[in-house]
Amino acid sequence: MKPKTPWSPAAFLERHSYFILTLIFAGFSALPFYWAASLSIRNPAETFTVTGLAIPFLQYQPTLINWIEELAVGESQRALLNSTIIAVGTAVGVAVLGAPAAYALSRFSFRRPANKDFTIWFLSQRVLPPIVTVIPIFMMMQVFNLLDTRLALILVNITFNLPLVVVIMRQAFLDLPVELEEAAMVDGASYLDIFLKISLRLTMPSMAAAMLIATAFTWNEFLFALTLGSLDARTIPVHMAGAVDTRGIQFWFVGVRVLIAMGPPVILAMLVQRYIVRGLTFGALKG
Amino acid sequence: MQPRTRIKLLFLLPAAAWVLVWTIFPFFYGLWLSLFHIDFGGEDRFIGLDNFKRFFSDRNALNAVKITFLFVLGSVTVQVILGLLLALAANRPLPLRGLVRTMLILPLFATPVAVGFLFFTIFYEEGGLVNGLLSIKVPWLSSPGYALIAIIIADTWQWISFCFLILLAGLQSIPDDVYEAAALETRNRWKIFWHITFPYLQPTLVLVILLRITEAFKVFAIPYTLTRGGPGNATLVLPMYAYRAGMRFFDFGYASAISFMAFVLVMLFIIFLFRSIRQAY
Numbered sequence: 001m002k003p004k005t006p007w008s009p010a011a012f013l014e015r016h017s018y019f020i021l022t023l024i025f026a027g028f029s030a031l032p033f034y035w036a037a038s039l040s041i042r043n044p045a046e047t048f049t050v051t052g053l054a055i056p057f058l059q060y061q062p063t064l065i066n067w068i069e070e071l072a073v074g075e076s077q078r079a080l081l082n083s084t085i086i087a088v089g090t091a092v093g094v095a096v097l098g099a100p101a102a103y104a105l106s107r108f109s110f111r112r113p114a115n116k117d118f119t120i121w122f123l124s125q126r127v128l129p130p131i132v133t134v135i136p137i138f139m140m141m142q143v144f145n146l147l148d149t150r151l152a153l154i155l156v157n158i159t160f161n162l163p164l165v166v167v168i169m170r171q172a173f174l175d176l177p178v179e180l181e182e183a184a185m186v187d188g189a190s191y192l193d194i195f196l197k198i199s200l201r202l203t204m205p206s207m208a209a210a211m212l213i214a215t216a217f218t219w220n221e222f223l224f225a226l227t228l229g230s231l232d233a234r235t236i237p238v239h240m241a242g243a244v245d246t247r248g249i250q251f252w253f254v255g256v257r258v259l260i261a262m263g264p265p266v267i268l269a270m271l272v273q274r275y276i277v278r279g280l281t282f283g284a285l286k287g
Numbered sequence: 288m289q290p291r292t293r294i295k296l297l298f299l300l301p302a303a304a305w306v307l308v309w310t311i312f313p314f315f316y317g318l319w320l321s322l323f324h325i326d327f328g329g330e331d332r333f334i335g336l337d338n339f340k341r342f343f344s345d346r347n348a349l350n351a352v353k354i355t356f357l358f359v360l361g362s363v364t365v366q367v368i369l370g371l372l373l374a375l376a377a378n379r380p381l382p383l384r385g386l387v388r389t390m391l392i393l394p395l396f397a398t399p400v401a402v403g404f405l406f407f408t409i410f411y412e413e414g415g416l417v418n419g420l421l422s423i424k425v426p427w428l429s430s431p432g433y434a435l436i437a438i439i440i441a442d443t444w445q446w447i448s449f450c451f452l453i454l455l456a457g458l459q460s461i462p463d464d465v466y467e468a469a470a471l472e473t474r475n476r477w478k479i480f481w482h483i484t485f486p487y488l489q490p491t492l493v494l495v496i497l498l499r500i501t502e503a504f505k506v507f508a509i510p511y512t513l514t515r516g517g518p519g520n521a522t523l524v525l526p527m528y529a530y531r532a533g534m535r536f537f538d539f540g541y542a543s544a545i546s547f548m549a550f551v552l553v554m555l556f557i558i559f560l561f562r563s564i565r566q567a568y
Contacts (some may be wrong), residue, residue, distance in 0.1 A: 018376040019381050021373065021376045028444070032406070047414065048413065048414035098302060100302070104295050104296075108291070127561075128310065129526060129546070129553060131525075131546045132317055133314060133317060134534075135533045135543050136543070137309070137313050138534075139320075139539070159310060191291075216396050220397075222507065236398070237398055237400035238400075240400050240401065249404070249407060249408075254404045261398040262397045280452075
């Protein structure tokens, strides 16, 4: 047994400094979420009278009236519905378009342009500042008569998330042993059969993760939602910004709306942790 | 055509065509629009490079360029340095590691608009969280300098975990035996970092910096909601300035020119980023 050194704060800090550092960091990440929750269950009258950390029960009596009031508004419900439809529609769209493309890039070789260049081609949207295409796409949607429709937002969000699905699925297919597919081919299966019944089935976890990340990103998208979906196709972020425009910043509702807005993407993020590094570095790092 | 050639084109073409229609075409269409004076109800007038000339003599536009650069420089520097330090600290067995990791991922997926409003309440000068908690009276949102700092802090809250996660993944891919071999030579931790960790980590570090720079140039939702570009024009970043010109003043030609300039500013970094991604594939 090691000889026990007497406990002292300095020795404790020394031994656990790394742990303490990461805990502080985790606290820094968590604090704003806590603050939003604290605001959302506070009586509007107590917004500025309760100070400091504003701990519920200790410093004030929590209430659910803000939640009830916010969720009863028709506009909020419609924004939630719009955001859900657009996010799910996008996820399905990127899967249908992106998975075959990723399969082609991982299984077949293209000479001109080469596979790598195709992958970069898909990434071009991801790095281009979106502001560059806002006005042209606004005008295109005007021509197609799609302004202020959910379809318009699904179309642009498919564009934004396609690279993500292509890079995640490309890596997933590359990690799959080719022998399985070759065996099936010897048995006379067609390419489409092999893709659907073997490759896609075996990479389902990656596909699900890519779709969930696309859902979260679509849910969060603001610039195009603001430009193309002013009224009928208003999403949660636009609804949030709009409510503030008309009524000023009401802290208690900000608390509620922040949690409504952040809830779904944050929960999705927890489900797909393993794929996040791969997705965010465009597959340059496996993570 | 051989079936193999046909099938591979069939798989790839829809997505490739999609990018052509929704990314490449709008990009060039925007460039084309920037050569016109577009008047709603009136006739579009071809004016050559006048919109770009206007950009270079527009004090607000040049100010937006400056603000954008300050923002990118400030937030990327802070995030990469802190992210690296934290990754180095966390690159060892720690209690509750899974939980800590989960906590850190959450801000990354938080809705940027909500982040902006949330930090508005946090930085609110009377009764906000920061001033209240620390018992200070910092004019976070009404002083130009502090407003930019507030935006950088909100952006850092959202993105620091990105740097942390990627750098941690980079650190964990360094093989253990390299460290074991080094431990025979020296016990100086700084030397080990400088001669082993750093060279191994360098490609990842470059990748993180480039990804963050290209992403930071897109900044829009946080200043739009946290400071609305203010006070005055102190946090009016280039994408917001272009958005205003286009969607508020409906000056589509000039807005396209501003947007294109926003692209030119980041273009060099995009080229470097693509080069570094190609190497990694």
